Each structure stands twice: as C-alpha cells, then as structure tokens.
Amino acid sequence: MKLIITSDYEEMSQISAQLVLSKMYSDKRVNLSLTAGSTPARMYEILKDFMADRPYFDNVHFYNFDEISIEGEQYGLTMRSLNEQFYHPCTIKKENIHELNPTNYENYDQKITDDGGLDLILVGIGADGHFCGNLPEYTKFENETYTVMMEEGDKNFKLLHELIGKKPEGATVTFGPRTVLSAKQVVLFANGEHKADIIQKALEGPVTTDVPSSVLKLHPNLVVVLDKEAASKLSK
Amino acid sequence: MKLIITSDYEEMSQISAQLVLSKMYSDKRVNLSLTAGSTPARMYEILKDFMADRPYFDNVHFYNFDEISIEGEQYGLTMRSLNEQFYHPCTIKKENIHELNPTNYENYDQKITDDGGLDLILVGIGADGHFCGNLPEYTKFENETYTVMMEEGDKNFKLLHELIGKKPEGATVTFGPRTVLSAKQVVLFANGEHKADIIQKALEGPVTTDVPSSVLKLHPNLVVVLDKEAASKLSK
Amino acid sequence: MKLIITSDYEEMSQISAQLVLSKMYSDKRVNLSLTAGSTPARMYEILKDFMADRPYFDNVHFYNFDEISIEGEQYGLTMRSLNEQFYHPCTIKKENIHELNPTNYENYDQKITDDGGLDLILVGIGADGHFCGNLPEYTKFENETYTVMMEEGDKNFKLLHELIGKKPEGATVTFGPRTVLSAKQVVLFANGEHKADIIQKALEGPVTTDVPSSVLKLHPNLVVVLDKEAASKLSK
Amino acid sequence: MKLIITSDYEEMSQISAQLVLSKMYSDKRVNLSLTAGSTPARMYEILKDFMADRPYFDNVHFYNFDEISIEGEQYGLTMRSLNEQFYHPCTIKKENIHELNPTNYENYDQKITDDGGLDLILVGIGADGHFCGNLPEYTKFENETYTVMMEEGDKNFKLLHELIGKKPEGATVTFGPRTVLSAKQVVLFANGEHKADIIQKALEGPVTTDVPSSVLKLHPNLVVVLDKEAASKLSK
Numbered sequence: 001m002k003l004i005i006t007s008d009y010e011e012m013s014q015i016s017a018q019l020v021l022s023k024m025y026s027d028k029r030v031n032l033s034l035t036a037g038s039t040p041a042r043m044y045e046i047l048k049d050f051m052a053d054r055p056y057f058d059n060v061h062f063y064n065f066d067e068i069s070i071e072g073e074q075y076g077l078t079m080r081s082l083n084e085q086f087y088h089p090c091t092i093k094k095e096n097i098h099e100l101n102p103t104n105y106e107n108y109d110q111k112i113t114d115d116g117g118l119d120l121i122l123v124g125i126g127a128d129g130h131f132c133g134n135l136p137e138y139t140k141f142e143n144e145t146y147t148v149m150m151e152e153g154d155k156n157f158k159l160l161h162e163l164i165g166k167k168p169e170g171a172t173v174t175f176g177p178r179t180v181l182s183a184k185q186v187v188l189f190a191n192g193e194h195k196a197d198i199i200q201k202a203l204e205g206p207v208t209t210d211v212p213s214s215v216l217k218l219h220p221n222l223v224v225v226l227d228k229e230a231a232s233k234l235s236k
Numbered sequence: 237m238k239l240i241i242t243s244d245y246e247e248m249s250q251i252s253a254q255l256v257l258s259k260m261y262s263d264k265r266v267n268l269s270l271t272a273g274s275t276p277a278r279m280y281e282i283l284k285d286f287m288a289d290r291p292y293f294d295n296v297h298f299y300n301f302d303e304i305s306i307e308g309e310q311y312g313l314t315m316r317s318l319n320e321q322f323y324h325p326c327t328i329k330k331e332n333i334h335e336l337n338p339t340n341y342e343n344y345d346q347k348i349t350d351d352g353g354l355d356l357i358l359v360g361i362g363a364d365g366h367f368c369g370n371l372p373e374y375t376k377f378e379n380e381t382y383t384v385m386m387e388e389g390d391k392n393f394k395l396l397h398e399l400i401g402k403k404p405e406g407a408t409v410t411f412g413p414r415t416v417l418s419a420k421q422v423v424l425f426a427n428g429e430h431k432a433d434i435i436q437k438a439l440e441g442p443v444t445t446d447v448p449s450s451v452l453k454l455h456p457n458l459v460v461v462l463d464k465e466a467a468s469k470l471s472k
Numbered sequence: 473m474k475l476i477i478t479s480d481y482e483e484m485s486q487i488s489a490q491l492v493l494s495k496m497y498s499d500k501r502v503n504l505s506l507t508a509g510s511t512p513a514r515m516y517e518i519l520k521d522f523m524a525d526r527p528y529f530d531n532v533h534f535y536n537f538d539e540i541s542i543e544g545e546q547y548g549l550t551m552r553s554l555n556e557q558f559y560h561p562c563t564i565k566k567e568n569i570h571e572l573n574p575t576n577y578e579n580y581d582q583k584i585t586d587d588g589g590l591d592l593i594l595v596g597i598g599a600d601g602h603f604c605g606n607l608p609e610y611t612k613f614e615n616e617t618y619t620v621m622m623e624e625g626d627k628n629f630k631l632l633h634e635l636i637g638k639k640p641e642g643a644t645v646t647f648g649p650r651t652v653l654s655a656k657q658v659v660l661f662a663n664g665e666h667k668a669d670i671i672q673k674a675l676e677g678p679v680t681t682d683v684p685s686s687v688l689k690l691h692p693n694l695v696v697v698l699d700k701e702a703a704s705k706l707s708k
Numbered sequence: 709m710k711l712i713i714t715s716d717y718e719e720m721s722q723i724s725a726q727l728v729l730s731k732m733y734s735d736k737r738v739n740l741s742l743t744a745g746s747t748p749a750r751m752y753e754i755l756k757d758f759m760a761d762r763p764y765f766d767n768v769h770f771y772n773f774d775e776i777s778i779e780g781e782q783y784g785l786t787m788r789s790l791n792e793q794f795y796h797p798c799t800i801k802k803e804n805i806h807e808l809n810p811t812n813y814e815n816y817d818q819k820i821t822d823d824g825g826l827d828l829i830l831v832g833i834g835a836d837g838h839f840c841g842n843l844p845e846y847t848k849f850e851n852e853t854y855t856v857m858m859e860e861g862d863k864n865f866k867l868l869h870e871l872i873g874k875k876p877e878g879a880t881v882t883f884g885p886r887t888v889l890s891a892k893q894v895v896l897f898a899n900g901e902h903k904a905d906i907i908q909k910a911l912e913g914p915v916t917t918d919v920p921s922s923v924l925k926l927h928p929n930l931v932v933v934l935d936k937e938a939a940s941k942l943s944k
Contacts, residue, residue, distance in 0.1 A: 002735045004764055015733070015758065022730035025723070025931045027710040028589040050723070056712055059585065113531065116588040117456075117500040141443035141454060181454045207377035218377060218454055220353075220418045223733045238499045240528055251497070251522065258494035261487070261695045263474040264825040286487065292476055295821065349767065352824040353736040459497045589928075613915035613926060654928045679849035690849060690926055692825075692890045 369410025841882025
C-alpha cells in the first residue's frame with residue numbers, strides 16, 4: 001500500500017488525475033473503472049483539460065462498477081452521473097463505454113477478463129466503509145459482480161425505493177470485492193474530516209465485512225490518496 | 237484466479253516448476269518466495285534439472301516466508317528444509333538467500349519492498365487451511381510478517397515445544413496474509429485426496445480467518461494448480 | 473537480454489516451452505505469436521503434453537506472424553505448418569487463432585494493439601540472420617507488418633515461385649521488426665552448429681539490416697535460448 | 709508508440725510530469741532516469757509542487773544517464789544541472805541519487821539490472837537527432853553505457869574542450885541506445901518549431917545512426933509528447 005497524504009482536496013484531485021491519465025497514454029488497449037460522485041468532482045475537471053476532443057484516446061475503455069436502475073429511465077444513477085461528470089465533458093466515444101446494469105451483470109466479470117482485465121480501478125469510500133455498492137450489511141469478500149439483495153425491513157430499502165421509484169432488489173448491481181481486487185492497480189481516494197474515522201478503520205483496523213473497504217489494503221498495488229483532514233486520525 | 241486441474245502429481249509439479257522457472261529467465265533482479273515441505277518435493281527435483289550449476293541465475297533472490305527456530309541450532313526448520321530440498325541441490329549462492337528469522341522479521345516487509353517486491357510466491361495449503369504460518373486460530377488478514385503468539389494451552393504449543401526444544405512463542409515467525417498478497421503473482425498448489433475438502437472450502441467458500449487460505453482468491457494474479465484428487469470436491 | 477545456454481536441443485525446447493506455457497496460466501486474455509518450422513518441433517511436442525484437451529486455455533489467443541500464400545490453397549505455408557505442428561495437436565479453438573494473410577495484413581498491427589498487444593513472441597533465426605519474414609535484402613527496422621516486395625531477379629524469387637505456384641510478390645506477408653519488438657516479451661531460440669555463426673553476429677555484432685535479427689537485442693525483455701552448439705562462437 | 713500532440717509547452721510539461729509522477733506512487737522500489745536541460749524546465753517546476761518535502765518518496769531512485777566531467781570540479785555538467793533543476797528543489801535524498809561518471813560507467817548497466825531495471829526513462833531530442841549523449845557521428849545502436857571517443861578534429865571536440873577545460877575524450881559518458889531501450893517505459897518529449905524537422909525524421913524516417921533517436925520508435929512502450937510546433941512536420 002502506498003499512502004499519499006496531500007495538503008488539500010486540490011492536490012488529492014491532481015494526484016488522482018495523474019494516476020488515471022498516465023494509464024491512458026499507451027497505444028494498447030487500456031481498461032479503466034472510475035467512480036462517480038462528489039469526491040472525483042474536481043478530478044473530472046482536470047481530466048477534461050487533458051481529454052476533451054483529444055484524438056488519441058480510442059484505446060481507452062471504461063467499465064462502470066455499479067448501477068442503481070430507475071423505473072422508466074434508460075440510464076441508472078451511476079450511468080447518468082458518469083455521463084454528466086465524465087463521459088460527455090471528456091468526449092468519450094459510446095463504443096468505449098461499458099455500462100453495467102441488471103441485465104448484463106452476470107457475465108460482466110468474464111467480459112472484463114476476456115477484454116484483458118482492468119488496468120486501474122478508482123474507488124471512493126463511504127462514511128460507513130462501503131466501496132462501490134459493497135455495503136456493510138451485504139458484503140461478502142468472495143463476491144464477484146452481484147445484485148445486492150435488499151429486503152423491505154432493510155436500512156437502505158426505503159431510501160432507495162423512494163429514490164428510484166421501484167423496489168431496489170434486482171435494481172442494484174455492483175462489482176464485488178473480488179472484482180475490484182482483480183484490477184492491476186487500485187486507487188482509493190478520500191477527502192474531508194467526515195472521512196477521517198472510516199479511513200482510520202479501513203487502513204489500520206482489521207479486515208472485516210463490517211468495514212468493506214478494509215479489504216482493499218490486501219491488494220498488491222494499492223495507492224491511497226487522502227487530503228490531510230481525511231488522514232487526520234491515522235496513527236502514523 | 238486461474239484454476240488448473242492436472243491429471244496427477246507429476247503434472248502438478250511440472251506446471252509449478254514452469255511457473256517458477258519462467259520468472260527466473262530475466263536479466264533483471266527477480267525476487268521469489270518458495271515453500272518447503274512435501275508438496276514441492278517433485279517440483280524441486282525438476283528445478284534441479286534446470287538450475288544446478290547454471291551460471292545465469294545470479295539475478296534471482298529467494299526470500300524464506302516462515303521459520304520455526306530450534307534451540308541450539310543455527311538454522312530453523314524451514315531454512316534447514318529449503319537447504320536440503322532446494323538451495324543446496326540447485327546450487328543457490330548464499331548471497332541470494334534471504335533468511336527470515338525471529339531476529340529480523342520486524343523489518344522484513346520493508347526489506348522486500350526496498351528490494352522491489354516479490355515477483356512470485358509459491359504456497360501450499362494445510363489440511364486445516366493454513367498457508368505459510370497462518371494458522372486458523374491465529375490469523376489476521378491485515379497482518380504483515382509477525383511472530384505467532386502461542387500460549388501453553390494452545391493446540392500446537394505442546395507439539396512444537398517437543399519438536400524445537402523450547403517454547404514456540406517467539407520462535408515462530410511468518411509472512412502474514414498481507415505480505416503474501418503483496419507479491420505480483422501467487423501460486424497455490426495442492427495434491428491428494430486429503431486436500432480435497434480444504435481446497436473446496438478455500439476456493440469456493442467464504443473468505444474467513446477460519447480457513448486462512450480462503451483469502452488467497454482475492455489476489456489479482458493467483459494461479460491454483462491441483463491434481464485431480466485435490467480438485468475432486470470442487471463444484472465446477 | 474537474458475542469455476541461456478543449454479546443454480542440448482531437449483533442454484532448449486523444455487525452457488522455450490516453460491516460457492510459452494507460463495504466459496498461458498492466466499485468467500485474463502493472453503496474446504501469443506509462435507514460430508513454425510524445425511526449431512520448435514520438440515517444443516510443440518512438449519506443449520501438446522500440457523495443452524491438448526485442456527479446458528482452461530480459452531483465454532489464450534494466437535497470432536500468426538508471417539505467411540506465404542499458395543495458389544489455389546485455402547491456407548498458406550505458415551498456417552498449414554502451424555495447423556499440423558501446433559493448432560491441431562494442441563486442440564486450439566478456431567476462434568482463438570488469428571491468421572495473417574495478404575488480405576488482412578494492413579490492419580494487423582492495429583488489431584493487435586486493440587486486442588491488448590502481444591504478451592510474448594517466439595522467433596527463430598535463419599542462417600542468413602532473418603527472423604519472421606525479415607530477410608537481409610528486404611528489411612527496414614521501422615516496418616510494421618508488410619508485404620515483402622520481390623522482383624524477378626531476386627535470390628528468393630525463383631525458389632518461392634516454384635514452391636507456391638505463383639509470383640511471390642504480394643503473396644508473402646510478415647510482421648516487421650517493429651511489430652515483433654512491440655511484444656512485451658521476445659524469445660529467440662536456436663540450436664545446432666549451423667546457427668553458431670549467425671548467432672554470434674546477431675548477439676555480439678552491430679545492429680544492421682544485413683543481419684535482421686541483430687535488432688532483437690534492443691528489446692527490453694529478450695530471452696535468448698540456445699543449445700551449446702548454437703552458442704559455440706559467442707565470445708563470453 | 710503512443711503519440712501525444714499537445715497544444716503548447718505547458719500541456720507537454722504537464723503530461724510529462726503526470727507520466728513521471730505516476731510511476732513514483734508505489735510502495736516498492738522505483739528506478740527513474742530523467743533528462744536535464746531546457747525542455748524539462750517547466751516539468752521540473754511541476755514536479756517540485758508534488759515532490760518537495762514529501763515524506764513518501766524514499767522508494768524512488770534516480771539514475772543519471774550521461775555526464776560531461778569538468779576539470780577540477782566535483783560534479784560534471786549533468787549532475788550540476790540536475791542538482792539545480794531537480795534534486796535540490798525536489799528535496800531528493802543523496803542516497804537515492806545514482807551519479808554516472810567516468811569512474812563508474814563500465815559497471816553501470818549491471819548495477820541497473822541488479823537494482824531491478826529502469827521503470828521509466830525520459831529523454832529529449834537534439835536538433836541533430838541525438839538523445840542522451842548519443843551523437844550522430846558516434847552512435848552504435850548495440851552500445852550499452854560507454855565513453856564517447858572524440859578526436860581532435862571532431863566537430864564537438866573544440867567546443868567541449870573549451871567548455872570543460874580538458875580534452876573531452878574520457879570525460880564524456882552516456883547511456884548507449886541499448887541501455888535506454890532496456891527501460892520498461894521510454895518517454896520522449898520535444899517542443900518548438902526548431903524540433904519539427906528532426907521529430908519528423910526520428911518518428912517517420914528510417915531507423916539509422918544518422919538520426920540516433922530514430923531507434924527509439926522500436927521500444928514496445930514508448931510515449932512521445934510534443935507540442936504542436938514540434939509535431940508540425942509530421943505527415944499524420
């Protein structure tokens with residue numbers, strides 16, 4: 001594990017962008033999987049500066065790592081987010097985008113290995129320790145891509161139900177821990193004081209499904225990029 | 237995970253030897269960690285045919301992955317075993333052998349990363365699911381190289397006590413799961429019917445410290461080489 | 473460059489087989505390019521022992537590196553040879569074989585990079601220093617896959633004309649030096665006294681198009697496997 | 709070869725910095741070789757922003773790739789330049805800097821392979837096509853690190869003689885083409901209209917010692933980063 005503690009969100013975003021971009025400067029096929037959400041917001045702005053309207057990124061393919069499909073909508077939450085934050089601003093060609101959704105998740109791991117494997121996956125961490133869609137209550141480390149099984153009494157059920165207009169079960173798919181850890185490089189990034197506790201647990205605590213991202217530290221080529229607030233509870 | 241089911245022990249040994257030898261045919265420094273014991277016995281004979289008295293292996297370094305030191309002896313059980321099975325017959329130079337022992341284990345992970353990391357580690361599996369010195373009762377997945385803490389009531393205490401002529405605590409050191417998983421490639425091999433149950437649990441069951449080797453399947457570059465008896469309980 | 477001097481043709485073949493096989497033991501897509509001819513004859517027998525009827529090589533793809541097409545025949549000389557020596561005995565699936573021929577050579581380099589690049593290419597050396605179809609009179613180091621332009625007065629013209637039943641121009645296609653050198657690993661093998669002179673020139677002499685294979689020593693990951701006769705003129 | 713044509717010197721410098729920095733974010737030993745001179749001036753400013761006073765780069769080692777030693781001075785021209793531009797501003801530790809000079813050049817290639825090989829080398833190109841100290845009149849592609857043999861009538865002799873206060877022969881050492889090409893990744897960068905002609909020759913012309921950098925395009929993992937002026941004479 002390489003731990004990089006930066007001075008602020010800007011530096012965290014710059015370094016994350018360097019890691020992602022440097023993989024793309026290859027003539028051979030490159031397969032990447034990048035997170036949506038608030039943590040990468042600034043990173044995607046930087047990527048735009050180096051990717052938009054460039055003719056030399058046809059070799060780079062993108063694999064979505066989770067999805068929450070919405071009733072009556074073509075795209076789920078993740079695809080919608082990535083389209084807005086990344087695929088459209090960075091002018092990624094449609095044929096280089098590999099959507100994950102409830103109809104194709106069962107063959108998705110096989111598809112990735114057939115395509116040569118992921119060169120890099122960039123993930124964030126939730127305050128509850130989740131990464132991708134691997135939530136504390138539902139995570140099995142041995143899982144490949146799966147649909148998250150929620151029951152009506154579950155904590156996230158009602159929340160998601162309202163959000164997506166249908167029962168979440170079957171609507172939510174995600175790379176399992178094993179899919180994520182099968183990438184050649186894993187980058188975990190986080191910023192802000194509200195991530196300090198979970199970062200401490202994930203990086204310095206036991207490997208446990210109670211903190212799903214605690215398993216990431218077992219990857220042979222993990223880079224962790226934090227701002228100093230997110231790193232503030234680390235002992236060393 | 238690449239699963240290779242061979243017809244017999246001979247083929248399992250040949251393929252394991254191919255994996256190990258192919259790493260060595262490089263002009264650059266190569267770092268390997270190979271298990272001692274009965275499983276690799278035939279593999280070491282094959283290695284001898286391709287390594288003994290060859291002038292072109294000065295670039296290859298070997299890192300012992302566990303040790304049980306014995307009272308009044310220069311070498312512990314692992315070093316003694318590897319000397320007999322491998323280092324002497326294959327004419328490995330002393331300066332290319334990196335012994336692990338109770339006096340140097342604390343800095344061993346740092347030493348490996350300073351040396352460029354392990355290119356390959358070859359491990360066996362015990363009937364109880366252990367790999368290296370990671371026993372079911374004592375394993376924490378987050379551990380790097382550590383000394384196994386045994387107490388007098390423990391199952392293995394008496395056994396080891398008699399074997400090594402002193403209290404095992406402090407005498408037993410091992411790569412932790414995290415050290416093993418930090419290698420660029422992991423090879424797990426096993427043969428025989430008596431390994432069929434544990435292989436099924438390790439490869440198809442949950443990732444759990446009750447079966448320490450169950451964690452190996454999270455490595456992005458794992459090759460499992462089995463004879464058909466060891467594979468006989470696998471569902472697919 | 474890693475130079476391995478073996479005691480005989482058998483050992484040369486075994487080590488070549490180890491290098492080739494070890495690449496295949498991956499769960500991810502692997503792309504290989506292997507030579508036909510007499511040098512690999514024994515190696516292909518060894519490959520057969522480890523490949524025929526194995527269910528776990530669907531991830532491995534093969535790219536032919538040259539071709540001499542024959543009038544009125546479906547397959548050219550190389551494809552015919554590889555079918556006999558390798559593809560049929562080793563039960564390679566049709567969809568994993570990527571034929572090169574005069575109709576597709578222009579897009580072949582792009583196809584390879586789109587597929588992720590070659591993981592290994594295994595080449596022999598002619599007594600005149602050629603590798604693949606790169607002959608002393610026709611080689612440009614900067615060439616990617618090309619058709620060898622022969623004129624009626626040329627040394628090989630008449631020979632090939634009789635062999636293939638038509639004018640060789642346009643019938644002969646080959647990876648150029650640049651295609652070969654774009655592989656992640658290059659293995660060059662040779663055996664026999666009749667190769668000793670050219671091996672000395674290729675490995676110890678200047679990089680020159682007069683000895684096309686002299687350029688191979690510029691590759692960052694070249695392994696040369698020789699029997700002791702082929703190595704007998706080397707100075708060190 | 710990956711060709712990246714940027715809009716200006718700033719973007720060329722940013723992308724070069726991304727490539728170099730991304731290699732450093734590893735916990736394992738990393739070996740780099742970076743050019744001195746005017747082309748990297750802005751890149752080194754960017755590196756400073758991400759490297760100065762950072763505690764997490766102890767794993768990164770730097771290997772100077774040429775030297776012109778000066779009479780009566782401790783450091784030659786290259787070491788002096790790198791100290792000013794890079795090593796001092798980026799607070800590189802002395803033990804991580806591997807000086808090349810006339811007293812150690814003969815064992816330098818061996819030292820690099822013993823240390824695990826170069827992960828990346830960044831080179832510029834002279835208007836005459838030279839890279840490192842490989843000048844058109846003196847280059848042999850098969851050379852590893854060597855001392856450039858100049859005679860009194862030579863073009864550069866008088867120039868260097870005045871500059872360094874002694875006869876240049878024996879004072880000038882450089883990585884040969886083979887040393888450069890043995891790196892795992894090669895990055896070539898150039899900016900400005902005055903480089904347009906030589907860039908066209910090096911990238912699109914024949915591989916010839918008249919244009920030493922023409923050989924770089926044979927590397928399997930070459931990235932070329934140009935501003936649009938330097939790229940203006942390219943045909944595609």
